[in-house]
Amino acid sequence: xxxxxxxxxxxxxxxxxxxxxxxxxxxxxxxxxxxxxxxxxxxxxxxxxxxxxxxxxxxxxxxxxxxxxxxxxxxxxxxxxxxxxxxxxxxxxxxxxxxxxxxxxxxxxxxxxxxxxxxxxxxxxxxxxxxxxxxxxxxxxxxxxxxxxxxxxxxxxxxxxxxxxxxxxxxxxxxxxxxxxxxxxxxxxxxxxxxxxxxxxxxxxxxxxxxxxxxxxxxxxxxxxxxxxxxxxxxxxxxxxxxxxxxxxxxxxxxxxxxxxxxxxxxxxxx
Amino acid sequence: xxxxxxxxxxxxxxxxxxxxxxxxxxxxxxxxxxxxxxxxxxxxxxxxxxxxxxxxxxxxxxxxxxxxxxxxxxxxxxxxxxxxxxxxxxxxxxxxxxxxxxxxxxxxxxxxxxxxxxxxxxxxxxxxxxxxxxxxxxxxxxxxxxxxxxxxxxxxxxxxxxxxxxxxxxxxxxxxxxxxxxxxxxxxxxxxxxxxxxxxxxxxxxxxxxxxxxxxxxxxxxxxxxxxxxxxxxxxxxxxxxxxxxxxxxxxxxxxxxxxxxxxxxxxxxxxxxxxxxxxxxxxxxxxxxxxxxxxxxxxxxxxxxxxxxxxxxxxxxxxxxxxxx
Numbered sequence: 001x002x003x004x005x006x007x008x009x010x011x012x013x014x015x016x017x018x019x020x021x022x023x024x025x026x027x028x029x030x031x032x033x034x035x036x037x038x039x040x041x042x043x044x045x046x047x048x049x050x051x052x053x054x055x056x057x058x059x060x061x062x063x064x065x066x067x068x069x070x071x072x073x074x075x076x077x078x079x080x081x082x083x084x085x086x087x088x089x090x091x092x093x094x095x096x097x098x099x100x101x102x103x104x105x106x107x108x109x110x111x112x113x114x115x116x117x118x119x120x121x122x123x124x125x126x127x128x129x130x131x132x133x134x135x136x137x138x139x140x141x142x143x144x145x146x147x148x149x150x151x152x153x154x155x156x157x158x159x160x161x162x163x164x165x166x167x168x169x170x171x172x173x174x175x176x177x178x179x180x181x182x183x184x185x186x187x188x189x190x191x192x193x194x195x196x197x198x199x200x201x202x203x204x205x206x207x208x209x210x211x212x213x214x215x216x217x218x219x220x221x222x223x224x225x226x227x228x229x230x231x232x233x234x235x236x237x238x239x240x241x242x243x244x245x246x247x248x249x250x251x252x253x254x255x256x257x258x259x260x261x262x263x264x265x266x267x268x269x270x271x
Numbered sequence: 272x273x274x275x276x277x278x279x280x281x282x283x284x285x286x287x288x289x290x291x292x293x294x295x296x297x298x299x300x301x302x303x304x305x306x307x308x309x310x311x312x313x314x315x316x317x318x319x320x321x322x323x324x325x326x327x328x329x330x331x332x333x334x335x336x337x338x339x340x341x342x343x344x345x346x347x348x349x350x351x352x353x354x355x356x357x358x359x360x361x362x363x364x365x366x367x368x369x370x371x372x373x374x375x376x377x378x379x380x381x382x383x384x385x386x387x388x389x390x391x392x393x394x395x396x397x398x399x400x401x402x403x404x405x406x407x408x409x410x411x412x413x414x415x416x417x418x419x420x421x422x423x424x425x426x427x428x429x430x431x432x433x434x435x436x437x438x439x440x441x442x443x444x445x446x447x448x449x450x451x452x453x454x455x456x457x458x459x460x461x462x463x464x465x466x467x468x469x470x471x472x473x474x475x476x477x478x479x480x481x482x483x484x485x486x487x488x489x490x491x492x493x494x495x496x497x498x499x500x501x502x503x504x505x506x507x508x509x510x511x512x513x514x515x516x517x518x519x520x521x522x523x524x525x526x527x528x529x530x531x532x533x534x535x536x537x538x539x540x541x542x543x544x545x546x547x548x549x550x551x552x553x554x555x556x557x558x559x560x561x562x563x564x565x566x567x568x569x570x571x572x573x574x575x576x577x578x579x580x581x582x583x584x585x586x587x588x589x590x591x592x593x594x595x596x597x
Contacts, residue, residue: 012396012399013395013396013399013400013403014393014395014396014434015395015431015434015461015462015464015465015467016434016465016466016467017364017434017435017436017465017466017467018392018393018434019363019364019365019391019392019433019434019435019436020363020364020391020392020393021362021363021390021391021392022389022390022391022392026389027389027390030385030386030389030390031386034375034378034382034383034385034386037378037382038375038377038378041377041378041379041413042377103377106376107375110371110372110373110374110375110376111369111371111372111373112373112374112375112376113373114339114369114371114373115367115369115372115373115374115429116373117338117339118337118338118339118362118365118367118369119362119387119390119391119433120359120362120363120390120391120433121390122358122359122362271339
């Protein structure tokens with residue numbers, strides 16, 4: 001104990017009424033920090049957000065499984081270059097859709113949404129804070145998974161300098177579509193149903209055009225193009241493999257985002 | 272921190288409008304009527320306790336007052352505002368403890384309290400509040416791993432950390448051990464002394480007797496009685512109660528006592544001499560009953576003169592067959 005002045009007395013508890021909300025930015029920032037902390041404390045969430053995408057990257061890039069997954073039409077490219085954008089898309093699916101839907105579904109069930117709606121955070125602040133938390137976690141995922149991919153030989157700039165901003169833009173579009181779908185799911189179904197559907201959808205969507213390019217489906221490939229997973233997969237691969245913005249898939253993602261959001265406004269139940 | 276109960280000065284801003292004013296509030300869920308014209312007033316610097324059986328409408332009242340439900344009709348003024356229209360403004364001036372908790376399960380207790388505190392411009396010192404309520408002892412534990420009493424203390428802290436003018440507490444002492452309950456009651460008394468209006472629902476008569484400046488008894492969505500605890504319990508007749516061996520022959524006692532009282536064995540070994548008109552249970556009656564016991568060779572245990580307890584009043588007001596009807 002070097003300093004006497006550091007021995008501050010116990011803080012006085014001010015009980016007299018002093019209402020007033022904190023500034024909106026502070027409210028949302030507090031909520032985002034809180035949500036990021038909750039997400040990173042949750043073992044299952046870390047598994048789905050980071051461990052499984054990292055495993056997918058390793059398996060697809062370094063084992064014979066990858067050869068089966070990468071369709072012949074893309075066979076001429078280094079496998080890690082084909083696989084990495086899909087894995088980043090999978091990370092978005094994990095956080096924006098599966099993680100959010102489950103967390104929100106249980107928060108709704110346990111009355112968390114009701115309680116926070118009575119604080120100055122309000123409903124809009126609650127959703128905004130969660131969206132910011134999703135973006136923060138996604139940024140973390142992109143950094144970690146990209147570092148791993150680079151170590152495995154990924155060349156993100158092979159198709160030119162536009163690849164990286166285009167990749168980030170398409171990941172944001174994917175986030176919009178999947179976060180809206182998460183809200184739709186979490187705001188209408190029971191928590192257990194949300195859990196089941198969100199996990200099942202994660203597996204199916206990963207296989208349907210996201211991690212596994214839809215060309216692998218052969219004759220069914222054109223049908224898969226309307227799925228948000230295929231649209232995101234096509235868009236991220238066009239960004240990094242061709243250095244172009246795939247307008248069709250981007251339009252599909254926007255349509256999913258807008259359609260789901262419109263339904264959320266009509267159907268979302270807060271309790 | 273015992274607060275002197277001086278009528279007339281306990282609410283120094285008595286001229287001010289009530290913090291909460293409810294008139295003729297109606298809320299139906301389909302065919303079920305949860306609130307059926309409820310009237311209630313809660314004032315600043317007072318604790319208002321809402322008593323009544325499960326299903327009487329207490330939780331629905333809190334939900335309507337906090338904007339979580341929309342009442343079908345009636346007048347509802349919270350700090351002069353409409354909770355549905357002015358929810359934004361009210362959220363920073365009111366605090367809420369909901370019966371279903373609503374605390375995020377995956378987060379550490381203190382993180383939840385800090386999150387709620389960060390929503391307010393001038394919150395209480397989180398560490399001091401946590402220390403007072405003993406939350407610091409489990410601050411790093413996930414909410415879902417907390418005991419019921421720990422959760423309840425955290426929920427109370429979240430309700431008051433924003434320094435509200437009006438706190439809605441739906442059964443705040445449920446699940447608390449006696450020590451925690453004493454701490455919570457002490458905090459509520461301090462909040463009242465600081466001018467906060469507290470509306471609490473409770474099943475605990477001890478809580479209402481200890482804390483409430485005003486009691487509202489609710490039955491089937493309607494206020495059937497309101498007033499101070501003393502006002503509610505003073506309406507009944509005086510009763511002399513004592514315990515003695517069961518089934519004593521009471522004829523001799525009845526003959527010795529005046530006709531202005533009636534004597535009964537209300538339960539085996541529980542005897543009551545009840546006044547039929549005010550003042551009928553007087554010192555002479557007590558002496559007569561005591562000497563009758565002496566003549567019987569019986570020691571009267573717990574011999575007291577009193578009126579009805581709050582519990583008896585509430586049971587009488589809220590009991591009855593119609594509680595179970597439809």
